[in-house]
Amino acid sequence: MDSDDAALSGPAPESVAAPAPNTVAENTVSDDDTPLARELAEITRRRAAVEGQQLPLPERTRVITVANQKGGVGKTTTTVNLAAALARRGANVLVIDLDPQGNASTALGVEHRAETTSVYDVIVGDAEIAEVVQRSPDSDTLWCVPATIHLAGAEIELVSLVAREQRLRTALDAYLAQLDHDIHYVFIDCPPSLGLLTINAFVAAREVLIPIQCEYYALEGLSQLLGNIGLIEKHLNPDLRVSTILLTMYDSRTNLANQVADEVREHFPAETLATLIPRSVRISEAPSYQQTVIAYDGSSAGSISYLEAAGEIARRGAPA
Numbered sequence: 001m002d003s004d005d006a007a008l009s010g011p012a013p014e015s016v017a018a019p020a021p022n023t024v025a026e027n028t029v030s031d032d033d034t035p036l037a038r039e040l041a042e043i044t045r046r047r048a049a050v051e052g053q054q055l056p057l058p059e060r061t062r063v064i065t066v067a068n069q070k071g072g073v074g075k076t077t078t079t080v081n082l083a084a085a086l087a088r089r090g091a092n093v094l095v096i097d098l099d100p101q102g103n104a105s106t107a108l109g110v111e112h113r114a115e116t117t118s119v120y121d122v123i124v125g126d127a128e129i130a131e132v133v134q135r136s137p138d139s140d141t142l143w144c145v146p147a148t149i150h151l152a153g154a155e156i157e158l159v160s161l162v163a164r165e166q167r168l169r170t171a172l173d174a175y176l177a178q179l180d181h182d183i184h185y186v187f188i189d190c191p192p193s194l195g196l197l198t199i200n201a202f203v204a205a206r207e208v209l210i211p212i213q214c215e216y217y218a219l220e221g222l223s224q225l226l227g228n229i230g231l232i233e234k235h236l237n238p239d240l241r242v243s244t245i246l247l248t249m250y251d252s253r254t255n256l257a258n259q260v261a262d263e264v265r266e267h268f269p270a271e272t273l274a275t276l277i278p279r280s281v282r283i284s285e286a287p288s289y290q291q292t293v294i295a296y297d298g299s300s301a302g303s304i305s306y307l308e309a310a311g312e313i314a315r316r317g318a319p320a
């Protein structure tokens with residue numbers, strides 16, 4: 001969390017909500033020539049650019065699994081904020097929380113106490129997604145299939161079930177087929193492991209999005225992840241592709257972050273988004289208000305970055 005502190009005390013402004021008179025920008029010696037004023041102007045420009053954007057909607061539902069078996073790299077943060085960003089730009093978006101920690105359910109403000117019917121009942125029991133899905137207070141076009149603590153036992157319970165790798169896919173296909181409106185994007189938030197829950201997510205999706213934290217050891221474990229995805233593609237889901245890599249918790253002031261970003265781009269030039277998600281206090285605060293950063297502080301740099309990343313994903317379209 002060292003660079004988080006740096007972000008707190010550093011010069012980067014978080015919010016660009018119309019600077020009030022007599023704020024720092026006005027009090028500085030030369031208004032538009034300080035790093036702060038330049039950064040504010042840059043964020044204001046980026047905000048206007050994303051707000052003016054019309055995003056294309058996909059012709060068929062894009063199902064995107066957000067996975068990385070490393071813990072704490074930004075999977076959940078990326079899932080909920082991309083989902084909220086796309087919902088805000090006019091898409092119908094479903095988030096499936098497949099992590100017993102239930103962090104995506106928390107961030108989207110949906111009920112997920114132990115007794116709530118949830119993704120556990122869909123995967124291990126016979127519930128349909130339609131019975132457990134909840135609308136997020138974040139947006140009228142954003143829904144969430146919550147996860148409860150019961151999901152923690154699912155890895156073991158799944159072992160003895162028929163078609164144990166296909167259970168989420170079967171449920172999702174049935175749900176999408178019976179809806180009377182289109183869902184444009186489904187994001188599946190995975191736990192930090194490569195067990196049966198993550199395998200269910202890989203089988204249900206056509207695309208994988210890998211968040212990579214701009215930190216030391218970032219690339220460790222990546223070859224194992226790609227190897228597993230390759231195995232799923234070969235044996236269980238020939239349509240699966242790693243479509244997107246997103247660099248998260250980027251702090252431009254550290255050489256290390258820049259090195260990691262360069263290295264990832266070198267290895268995955270086609271998949272890596274141009275947008276980097278900065279390390280941002282606003283992003284880390286939002287979940288404690290049961291909100292995405294898009295709802296919590298829509299004009300912060302973190303929010304704008306997720307809106308930009310969502311724009312890239314929408315414009316690139318699904319992989320062929």
Ligand SMILES: Nc1ncnc2c1ncn2[C@@H]1O[C@H](COP(=O)(O)OP(=O)(O)OP(=O)(O)O)[C@@H](O)[C@H]1O
Nearest residue numbers: 071072073074075076077192249278279280283284
């Ligand atoms: N860009 C960011 N800036 C600051 N903090 C962030 C950022 N992205 C994520 N965080 C914080 O880092 C922590 C880990 O993020 P997150 O929960 O999204 O990772 P994860 O990969 O889903 O973790 P897990 O493997 O436990 O599921 C959280 O406390 C989150 O709020």
Ligand SMILES: [Mg+2]
Nearest residue numbers: 075076099103
């Ligand atoms: Mg998570």
